[in-house]
Amino acid sequence: MADGTGADRPTPKRRSNWWWLAGLAIAALVVIVLAPLASPDPDGLEKVAEDRGFVDRAQDAVYEILPGYSIPGIDDPFLSTVLSGLIGVAVLFGLMVLLGRLLARRRGPGEKA
Amino acid sequence: MILASIAGPSLTGGGALQLHTPDGFLSPAVALVMWVVTAIVVGFAVRQTNRSLDERAVPLMGVTAAFIFAGQMVNFPVAPGTSGHLLGGVLAAVLLGPWAGTLVMTAVVTVQALLFQDGGLIVLGANIFIMGIVGTLGAYAVYRFMAGLLGGEARRRVPASAVASWLAVMGGALSISLMLLASNATTLETMGLILGVHALIGIGEAAITVAALLFIQATRPDLFRLRDAFDPMRLRATHGA
Numbered sequence: 001m002a003d004g005t006g007a008d009r010p011t012p013k014r015r016s017n018w019w020w021l022a023g024l025a026i027a028a029l030v031v032i033v034l035a036p037l038a039s040p041d042p043d044g045l046e047k048v049a050e051d052r053g054f055v056d057r058a059q060d061a062v063y064e065i066l067p068g069y070s071i072p073g074i075d076d077p078f079l080s081t082v083l084s085g086l087i088g089v090a091v092l093f094g095l096m097v098l099l100g101r102l103l104a105r106r107r108g109p110g111e112k113a
Numbered sequence: 114m115i116l117a118s119i120a121g122p123s124l125t126g127g128g129a130l131q132l133h134t135p136d137g138f139l140s141p142a143v144a145l146v147m148w149v150v151t152a153i154v155v156g157f158a159v160r161q162t163n164r165s166l167d168e169r170a171v172p173l174m175g176v177t178a179a180f181i182f183a184g185q186m187v188n189f190p191v192a193p194g195t196s197g198h199l200l201g202g203v204l205a206a207v208l209l210g211p212w213a214g215t216l217v218m219t220a221v222v223t224v225q226a227l228l229f230q231d232g233g234l235i236v237l238g239a240n241i242f243i244m245g246i247v248g249t250l251g252a253y254a255v256y257r258f259m260a261g262l263l264g265g266e267a268r269r270r271v272p273a274s275a276v277a278s279w280l281a282v283m284g285g286a287l288s289i290s291l292m293l294l295a296s297n298a299t300t301l302e303t304m305g306l307i308l309g310v311h312a313l314i315g316i317g318e319a320a321i322t323v324a325a326l327l328f329i330q331a332t333r334p335d336l337f338r339l340r341d342a343f344d345p346m347r348l349r350a351t352h353g354a
Contacts, residue, residue: 023176039196044310059137061230100171
C-alpha cells in the first residue's frame with residue numbers, strides 16, 4: 001500500500017474538524033441511494049430457516065416503532081425506507097458520540113496521546 | 114387489523130426487512146446464557162474503552178456506527194432467492210480498536226432491536242455476541258495475527274482485513290448454528306447450509322470492508338492513527354498500567 005507510510009505522518013494540527021460531517025453524508029447517501037435498491041430476498045440465515053422450516057419459531061415483536069426499517073403511516077416504500085434509515089443514522093451517531101464523550105479520557109494540551 | 118392498515122405495504126411486501134435472529138429461534142436457556150456472556154464481555158469493553166479512549170476518536174465512533182447501520186440496510190444478492198448484508202465488525206475494530214469497536218457494534222445491534230424491531234429482545238444478547246464479540250473482538254484478533262504474519266499492519270491492512278472479514282462472517286454463522294443446535298431448532302445438516310451460504314456472504318463482507326478501508330486510506334489516512342493513540346496495549350506498555 002503506497003499510503004502505508006502516509007498513515008505514519010503526524011496529524012497536522014487543526015486539520016479540518018468537520019470531516020465527520022462528510023462521513024455522516026456518506027452514511028446518509030448509502031441509505032438514500034443504496035438501501036432502496038437492496039435485495040428484497042431473505043438473508044442467508046432467514047433463507048435456510050424458511051427452507052428448513054424453523055422460520056415458524058420466530059415470534060413477533062412485542063411493540064413496533066420503525067418495524068423492519070419502515071415508518072408506519074408512510075405508504076411510499078422508498079420514503080418509508082429512506083426516512084427510517086436516516087433516523088437510524090442520526091440516532092446511532094448521536095448515541096455513540098454521547099457514549100464516547102462519557103467514556104473518553106480527557107488529555108491536557110501538553111499530554112502526548 | 115387497524116395497525117396493519119396504518120402500517121401499509123412495506124418495501125419487502127408486508128414482511129419487514131429482517132437482518133438478525135428473531136425471538137423464538139433460540140431456546141430461553143441458550144438466550145439467557147448468551148445474555149450473561151455478552152454482559153460480561155461488553156462490561157469489560159466499556160471498562161477498557163473508558164481507560165483508553167481518546168476524545169479525538171469520539172466523532173469517528175459516531176460516524177462508524179452510523180455507516181455500519183446504513184451499510185447493513187443494503188442486502189446484496191448472493192444466490193438465487195438469497196441475500197446477505199454487511200456485518201461491519203472488522204471495519205469498526207480496525208478503525209477504533211477491539212473494545213470501542215465492540216461498543217459500536219453493540220450500539221448498532223441494540224438500536225436495530227429496540228427501534229427497528231430487527232432482531233429479538235430475548236435473543237439480543239446472542240445477536241450482540243455473534244456480531245459484536247465473535248465478529249468484532251474475535252475477528253480483530255485474526256486481523257492482527259494476519260497482519261503480523263504478512264509483514265505489518267500499515268502495509269498489509271487490506272489482505273489482513275479481507276481474511277478477518279470473511280472469518281468474522283463464518284464465525285458468526287458458526288455461532289448462530291451452534292446456538293440453534295443447542296436450542297434443538299436445527300440439525301447438523303442445517304448447520305452446513307448456514308455455513309455454506311455465509312461463505313458467499315463473507316466475500317461481500319470482505320469486499321465492502323476493504324473498499325471502506327481503501328477509501329479512508331486514500332482520503333484521511335491519519336484516521337488510522339487515532340486507534341493507536343488509545344490502543345490499550347500500547348498504553349499498558351508506556352504507562353505500566
